[in-house]
Amino acid sequence: MPDSSPLPDRISRLKEAIAGVVGARHLVTDPADLAPHLADQRGLYTGRTPFLVRPGSSAEVAEVVRLCAEARVPVVPQGGNTGLCGGATPDQSGAELLLCLGRLNRIRALDADNFTITVEAGCILSDVQRAAAEADRLFPLSLGAEGSCQIGGNLATNAGGVQVLRYGNARDLTLGLEVVLPDGQRWDGLRGLRKDNTGYDLKHLFIGAEGSLGVITAAVLKLYARPREVVTALLALPDPAAAVQVLGRARRATGEAVTSFELMPRIGLEMAVTHVEGCTDPLAQAHPWYALIELYGGQEQGQLGQALEAMLAEAFEAGLVSDAAIAQNAQQAAAFWRLREGLVEAQKHEGGSIKHDVSVPVSKVPDFIAAAAAEAQRRLPGIRPVPFGHVGDGNIHFNLSQPPGMDRQAFLALWGEMSTAVHDIVAGFDGSFSAEHGVGRLKVEEAVRLKPAVEIEMMRRVKRAFDPHGLMNPGKVVTPEA
Amino acid sequence: MPDSSPLPDRISRLKEAIAGVVGARHLVTDPADLAPHLADQRGLYTGRTPFLVRPGSSAEVAEVVRLCAEARVPVVPQGGNTGLCGGATPDQSGAELLLCLGRLNRIRALDADNFTITVEAGCILSDVQRAAAEADRLFPLSLGAEGSCQIGGNLATNAGGVQVLRYGNARDLTLGLEVVLPDGQRWDGLRGLRKDNTGYDLKHLFIGAEGSLGVITAAVLKLYARPREVVTALLALPDPAAAVQVLGRARRATGEAVTSFELMPRIGLEMAVTHVEGCTDPLAQAHPWYALIELYGGQEQGQLGQALEAMLAEAFEAGLVSDAAIAQNAQQAAAFWRLREGLVEAQKHEGGSIKHDVSVPVSKVPDFIAAAAAEAQRRLPGIRPVPFGHVGDGNIHFNLSQPPGMDRQAFLALWGEMSTAVHDIVAGFDGSFSAEHGVGRLKVEEAVRLKPAVEIEMMRRVKRAFDPHGLMNPGKVVTPEA
Numbered sequence: 001m002p003d004s005s006p007l008p009d010r011i012s013r014l015k016e017a018i019a020g021v022v023g024a025r026h027l028v029t030d031p032a033d034l035a036p037h038l039a040d041q042r043g044l045y046t047g048r049t050p051f052l053v054r055p056g057s058s059a060e061v062a063e064v065v066r067l068c069a070e071a072r073v074p075v076v077p078q079g080g081n082t083g084l085c086g087g088a089t090p091d092q093s094g095a096e097l098l099l100c101l102g103r104l105n106r107i108r109a110l111d112a113d114n115f116t117i118t119v120e121a122g123c124i125l126s127d128v129q130r131a132a133a134e135a136d137r138l139f140p141l142s143l144g145a146e147g148s149c150q151i152g153g154n155l156a157t158n159a160g161g162v163q164v165l166r167y168g169n170a171r172d173l174t175l176g177l178e179v180v181l182p183d184g185q186r187w188d189g190l191r192g193l194r195k196d197n198t199g200y201d202l203k204h205l206f207i208g209a210e211g212s213l214g215v216i217t218a219a220v221l222k223l224y225a226r227p228r229e230v231v232t233a234l235l236a237l238p239d240p241a242a243a244v245q246v247l248g249r250a251r252r253a254t255g256e257a258v259t260s261f262e263l264m265p266r267i268g269l270e271m272a273v274t275h276v277e278g279c280t281d282p283l284a285q286a287h288p289w290y291a292l293i294e295l296y297g298g299q300e301q302g303q304l305g306q307a308l309e310a311m312l313a314e315a316f317e318a319g320l321v322s323d324a325a326i327a328q329n330a331q332q333a334a335a336f337w338r339l340r341e342g343l344v345e346a347q348k349h350e351g352g353s354i355k356h357d358v359s360v361p362v363s364k365v366p367d368f369i370a371a372a373a374a375e376a377q378r379r380l381p382g383i384r385p386v387p388f389g390h391v392g393d394g395n396i397h398f399n400l401s402q403p404p405g406m407d408r409q410a411f412l413a414l415w416g417e418m419s420t421a422v423h424d425i426v427a428g429f430d431g432s433f434s435a436e437h438g439v440g441r442l443k444v445e446e447a448v449r450l451k452p453a454v455e456i457e458m459m460r461r462v463k464r465a466f467d468p469h470g471l472m473n474p475g476k477v478v479t480p481e482a
Numbered sequence: 483m484p485d486s487s488p489l490p491d492r493i494s495r496l497k498e499a500i501a502g503v504v505g506a507r508h509l510v511t512d513p514a515d516l517a518p519h520l521a522d523q524r525g526l527y528t529g530r531t532p533f534l535v536r537p538g539s540s541a542e543v544a545e546v547v548r549l550c551a552e553a554r555v556p557v558v559p560q561g562g563n564t565g566l567c568g569g570a571t572p573d574q575s576g577a578e579l580l581l582c583l584g585r586l587n588r589i590r591a592l593d594a595d596n597f598t599i600t601v602e603a604g605c606i607l608s609d610v611q612r613a614a615a616e617a618d619r620l621f622p623l624s625l626g627a628e629g630s631c632q633i634g635g636n637l638a639t640n641a642g643g644v645q646v647l648r649y650g651n652a653r654d655l656t657l658g659l660e661v662v663l664p665d666g667q668r669w670d671g672l673r674g675l676r677k678d679n680t681g682y683d684l685k686h687l688f689i690g691a692e693g694s695l696g697v698i699t700a701a702v703l704k705l706y707a708r709p710r711e712v713v714t715a716l717l718a719l720p721d722p723a724a725a726v727q728v729l730g731r732a733r734r735a736t737g738e739a740v741t742s743f744e745l746m747p748r749i750g751l752e753m754a755v756t757h758v759e760g761c762t763d764p765l766a767q768a769h770p771w772y773a774l775i776e777l778y779g780g781q782e783q784g785q786l787g788q789a790l791e792a793m794l795a796e797a798f799e800a801g802l803v804s805d806a807a808i809a810q811n812a813q814q815a816a817a818f819w820r821l822r823e824g825l826v827e828a829q830k831h832e833g834g835s836i837k838h839d840v841s842v843p844v845s846k847v848p849d850f851i852a853a854a855a856a857e858a859q860r861r862l863p864g865i866r867p868v869p870f871g872h873v874g875d876g877n878i879h880f881n882l883s884q885p886p887g888m889d890r891q892a893f894l895a896l897w898g899e900m901s902t903a904v905h906d907i908v909a910g911f912d913g914s915f916s917a918e919h920g921v922g923r924l925k926v927e928e929a930v931r932l933k934p935a936v937e938i939e940m941m942r943r944v945k946r947a948f949d950p951h952g953l954m955n956p957g958k959v960v961t962p963e964a
Contacts, residue, residue, distance in 0.1 A: 165676070
């Protein structure tokens with residue numbers, strides 16, 4: 001029977017009961033200790049919570065969630081708190097309990113012959129990568145926050161990153177899950193199978209649901225052979241259309257060995273060179289566009305570099321590539337990647353930036369960039385589009401730097417209007433208004449505005465079927481009908 | 483308002499209304515024309531239907547399903563009718579309408595630069611493969627029935643086949659879906675995006691649901707670069723444990739270029755050579771086990787063959803490979819594949835066969851085969867296990883040929899008992915009782931017996947959320963609680 005006494009009484013009793021489950025020292029109430037958990041990465045949201053709980057096992061997570069369900073107290077799961085859409089921040093009510101998974105940080109098993117690793121939700125992504133490498137295997141999920149994000153959060157948000165082109169999103173790397181449902185039942189779906197057609201594939205509901213259908217506590221992840229050869233090159237290109245053609249040729253010429261293909265405009269490279277330590281202009285001349293390409297191969301002195309060179313020679317003849325530098329060693333490869341990462345960092349030094357994480361079909365990237373840049377410049381002359389990112393996945397981080405000299409706050413006040421315009425253009429190209437960052441709290445209304453009504457209706461049906469009382473991460477991803 | 487008049491009246495009015503939608507000539511009632519649609523591929527089930535309807539577009543499918551929902555008449559979707567678990571056969575009630583998708587057979591679009599193809603549900607799989615090849619692309623889904631199965635059925639059953647190791651199951655090849663829901667609403671989820679994190683990934687609910695949540699009418703599928711080099715080899719192995727080790731070494735040595743890795747026991751190869759035209763013993767001596775390995779590469783005269791040879795030389799030194807033949811041309815490669823396919827055909831000439839489509843973690847394949855073979859032989863001395871299949875996916879077709887001379891029917895009468903025993907062993911190795919063939923009608927009870935109770939409960943919640951009146955392919959995959 002649900003407890004229907006006043007909220008403060010319920011929370012007080014709940015706290016006592018949860019302390020009995022996890023131990024009082026794993027409850028956090030000190031404001032200084034809570035603060036980093038109550039604001040999101042970008043500073044868009046700040047919330048409140050009666051207390052934060054750190055269970056130490058999936059059994060404890062299940063018991064905590066069961067107690068919360070009984071008390072009808074909502075739960076907000078949180079991993080490394082590196083999300084960009086406010087999906088892990090409680091609201092301002094002070095009634096939402098914060099559930100942190102960081103103590104569930106064991107690697108439960110690594111089966112090299114099955115090419116799988118079984119990890120708990122609180123494992124740091126880079127620790128998972130390292131454990132795989134130590135067993136001569138590759139866990140290919142790789143993204144900026146990998147040193148602090150937790151794998152449970154990566155799965156809850158279906159993280160993407162720089163190797164999706166070859167290895168897929170977090171979803172595609174997952175074979176099995178352990179999940180605590182909103183009523184506290186625990187589902188052991190930790191299967192390490194490549195083929196399992198025994199009913200609805202429920203793991204795909206929880207992956208990308210941002211904790212709104214249950215709490216992921218562990219997962220079986222796919223591993224791959226660790227590459228013996230890594231080839232990294234920086235290409236100069238006349239335009240994004242050439243990038244799309246070169247990508248297709250590279251996939252073909254290397255037998256699908258391309259792991260990353262990152263587009264950068266000249267303006268972004270200049271920002272990196274200007275503002276970020278260790279970034280230098282890599283080629284003799286300036287070019288309007290660049291692509292960073294990386295390939296993984298199986299042989300120490302393989303033909304991969306030669307295959308890439310032969311493809312580039314043909315692309316040069318065809319006018320698709322203007323210049324190129326193939327990294328001769330790991331340091332040069334790192335320098336190319338520093339430009340790509342530096343471009344993100346550098347934008348902070350150029351004033352306000354209105355950001356979009358969008359995707360379109362790869363074939364439509366050039367037209368999308370042209371149309372969205374033109375529209376932004378029409379709305380605000382002097383605005384500086386810095387479109388960059390994972391063109392191999394059609395995923396463009398369409399960032400708009402403010403006109404030099406403009407007031408930063410006045411510029412950022414245009415965020416809503418600019419975003420609506422950019423997302424409308426994305427929709428016109430059959431694209432997505434959130435390619436890899438998720439919906440969280442930031443894009444709940446945008447989802448309702450842009451997705452087919454029947455799709456929102458189906459999401460609501462699923463939410464009701466799994467969480468009839470609306471207690472799991474309320475207000476995120478999908479909200480009940482108004 | 484649902485129509486609550488007697489069933490014959492409702493069906494009669496429904497027929498008239500549907501004829502108005504699709505045209506009377508696309509309704510089938512002649513018993514001779516109906517017969518091939520009323521029995522399943524294996525002859526396990528025969529059903530009845532008031533009539534069969536062949537809509538010509540997804541709009542017509544939607545209108546037909548809406549009319550059925552209003553009349554509360556159940557619908558059984560059917561593609562190429564090549565399934566092995568009775569998932570596309572109506573029951574004996576005579577009340578279930580048969581909905582055939584064969585007229586929805588257009589390839590709507592092929593976007594070579596986006597590496598995608600958009601197809602309607604009724605397209606034959608081999609036609610999709612051919613359209614991709616004509617655009618210099620690869621659609622890698624490949625399986626025995628590809629000349630007659632329809633892509634809609636492949637998606638509804640999450641088909642597997644012989645290239646899952648590298649390219650994944652049908653699910654992994656799907657970017658977007660168009661679906662008609664049980665109430666007749668049409669969902670346009672035909673997105674061709676590699677990254678799209680805008681809420682629950684609903685396409686994964688419909689893929690593998692065998693038509694029990696809605697009717698898939700079209701899909702956007704992933705394409706890959708067409709290989710310029712195909713290397714095929716037949717390896718002789720001492721035991722399945724060696725197969726697992728050789729697979730891992732091959733993945734590593736070729737940079738994940740392995741597309742197929744198929745295990746065959748000597749007894750299966752002998753059956754093929756004995757019974758199937760064109761099958762000959764490929765190596766000088768007999769060996770207890772064989773593996774067919776195939777690799778795809780990007781260069782016409784690439785190093786893939788050399789990389790494989792170098793790996794095999796090392797594996798030979800390590801005692802993992804006893805002999806090997808690398809195909810020198812397409813004819814030799816085809817001859818190796820003929821053995822693999824012939825092995826399936828040949829079992830029909832050896833009397834009754836009790837079949838299992840199971841999977842375990844790849845690392846556990848050797849112990850599973852040993853344990854299951856021993857248990858079968860303990861239960862029926864003289865029984866001949868013929869375990870073969872996609873060891874790269876841990877998917878073993880664990881078939882049991884009858885003892886020579888035993889009465890066929892007496893042997894087949896042991897099916898239930900043998901299956902229960904084999905599936906129990908599979909469960910002990912954390913495996914699946916249906917790796918690629920699905921649940922259909924055949925394995926509904928086995929799902930309830932072997933899956934976690936909470937997983938069946940979640941499946942029922944999903945079913946109720948999408949199909950509250952139980953009208954979409956009733957009795958398949960998951961049934962309402964007793």
